[in-house]
Amino acid sequence: MKPIEITLTVNETTHTLITLPNRTLLDILREDLGLTGAKNGCESGECGACTVLMNGAAVNACLVLAGQADGCTVETIEGLSKSGQLHPIQQAFVDAGAVQCGFCIPGMVMASKALLDHNPQPQEEDIRQALAGNICRCTGYTKIIQAVQMAAEELRHD
Amino acid sequence: MQTFNYLRPAHLDELCQALQQPHAKIVAGGTDVLPQMHTGRLQPALLVDISRVSELEGIRIHNTQVEIGALTTFAAIQAHPTLRAAAPALTQAAQWVGAPMTRQRATLGGNLANASPAADAVPPLMIYNAEVTLTSAKGSRSLPLAQFLLGPGQTALQRGEFIQSVRFELPAEDLGSAFLKIGPRRGMTIAIVSAAAAVRLSPEGRLEQVRVAVGASAPTVIRCPQTENLLHGQLPSAELWQSAAQQIAVEISPIDDVRASRAYRRRAAGVLAVRALQAALSQAQEAAQARTV
Numbered sequence: 001m002k003p004i005e006i007t008l009t010v011n012e013t014t015h016t017l018i019t020l021p022n023r024t025l026l027d028i029l030r031e032d033l034g035l036t037g038a039k040n041g042c043e044s045g046e047c048g049a050c051t052v053l054m055n056g057a058a059v060n061a062c063l064v065l066a067g068q069a070d071g072c073t074v075e076t077i078e079g080l081s082k083s084g085q086l087h088p089i090q091q092a093f094v095d096a097g098a099v100q101c102g103f104c105i106p107g108m109v110m111a112s113k114a115l116l117d118h119n120p121q122p123q124e125e126d127i128r129q130a131l132a133g134n135i136c137r138c139t140g141y142t143k144i145i146q147a148v149q150m151a152a153e154e155l156r157h158d
Numbered sequence: 159m160q161t162f163n164y165l166r167p168a169h170l171d172e173l174c175q176a177l178q179q180p181h182a183k184i185v186a187g188g189t190d191v192l193p194q195m196h197t198g199r200l201q202p203a204l205l206v207d208i209s210r211v212s213e214l215e216g217i218r219i220h221n222t223q224v225e226i227g228a229l230t231t232f233a234a235i236q237a238h239p240t241l242r243a244a245a246p247a248l249t250q251a252a253q254w255v256g257a258p259m260t261r262q263r264a265t266l267g268g269n270l271a272n273a274s275p276a277a278d279a280v281p282p283l284m285i286y287n288a289e290v291t292l293t294s295a296k297g298s299r300s301l302p303l304a305q306f307l308l309g310p311g312q313t314a315l316q317r318g319e320f321i322q323s324v325r326f327e328l329p330a331e332d333l334g335s336a337f338l339k340i341g342p343r344r345g346m347t348i349a350i351v352s353a354a355a356a357v358r359l360s361p362e363g364r365l366e367q368v369r370v371a372v373g374a375s376a377p378t379v380i381r382c383p384q385t386e387n388l389l390h391g392q393l394p395s396a397e398l399w400q401s402a403a404q405q406i407a408v409e410i411s412p413i414d415d416v417r418a419s420r421a422y423r424r425r426a427a428g429v430l431a432v433r434a435l436q437a438a439l440s441q442a443q444e445a446a447q448a449r450t451v
Contacts, residue, residue: 001161002163021162022164045192045259046346060189062196063188063193064188065185067164068207111259132258132343132344132346133256133258
């Protein structure tokens with residue numbers, strides 16, 4: 001297996017890495033770049049804990065090969081807060097009490113960001129659809145949906 | 159993940175060349191291949207990553223011919239306005255594939271190559287009489303979908319071949335069509351039963367061009383020609399729908415598996431296909447009303 005060279009921009013910083021083709025975007029984020037916000041849950045696209053934005057769209061980082069992330073722009077949960085201030089979506093999750101054990105939350109927040117970037121005024125049904133691939137084992141869905149509604153409101157007033 | 163040799167062709171000719179090598183496995187969006195590689199169920203010696211072959215991407219419509227490249231994602235299909243207006247069963251099926259993250263990556267070609275009896279894209283493509291274009295270094299050939307899908311996980315793809323695109327005739331405005339699926343959860347659901355149907359109404363209100371396809375109820379998705387014949391030329395009625403549901407139960411050959419029993423599938427397939435027919439019919443009625451106004 002020959003190493004490959006890839007270049008990707010993560011949270012506005014560009015990295016060029018020599019890596020192996022059997023590694024995933026999630027491996028690179030967590031192990032090479034130390035960005036452990038995206039979680040390794042099911043490795044099959046069922047749970048959504050590894051959700052990040054790739055070229056603006058929410059994807060399961062565990063199902064993206066290193067070679068497929070080459071040339072891409074990636075945004076992770078670590079890129080959301082600016083100068084010590086939580087992003088409005090993060091703040092809304094805190095304010096709504098949407099975070100229990102927290103394992104699913106980075107994925108929930110990034111999937112919510114993908115929704116709100118494209119649809120600033122989502123109906124409850126839109127939110128449920130957008131989060132259909134994110135599982136919360138604490139089953140805190142009601143508060144999570146409220147958090148997204150609060151974040152949408154806050155972002156509209158920004 | 160196990161080790162493998164990795165090729166990432168940028169153009170069709172490079173792809174044809176890469177596939178000359180033995181034991182080449184194609185990966186595109188990775189939503190079916192990578193879960194199987196993570197568990198070790200799939201251990202390819204050579205992985206050919208086609209995600210950069212831009213010739214395979216996109217939806218092209220010339221006159222009434224639709225061509226969807228194999229690399230087109232379900233997110234792109236779901237968002238396409240012409241397909242939504244004229245081929246809504248395909249749009250509806252795309253909306254049901256996995257979850258939003260899946261649809262950003264999962265491709266139409268992958269859904270066909272995977273050859274699941276429960277593949278969401280297949281029932282709509284069958285009622286639109288779609289053909290699959292397969293390409294290799296030797297050239298291209300086209301096959302009706304029913305001849306491409308041979309059984310669970312089995313296709314007519316030969317060594318060195320890949321799916322280039324799917325083509326079908328854009329349905330006329332008065333052909334109503336719909337797709338429905340039953341599963342335990344809204345996101346990430348593998349169909350227990352799925353159904354697509356198309357129908358148009360004659361000026362006398364009789365059913366014409368009736369097409370029914372049922373998924374997850376036989377070794378491949380199948381059309382139900384006897385049900386289509388039974389309905390053709392008839393006036394819609396409660397009795398007619400009941401006999402259609404019974405006929406569908408006879409035409410399919412479902413199995414017991416982890417998702418549902420054979421008996422449940424027989425019952426559910428009839429009910430679901432009739433609901434799809436009724437949804438297609440109400441769309442055809444709207445089109446007929448729009449014509450008379």
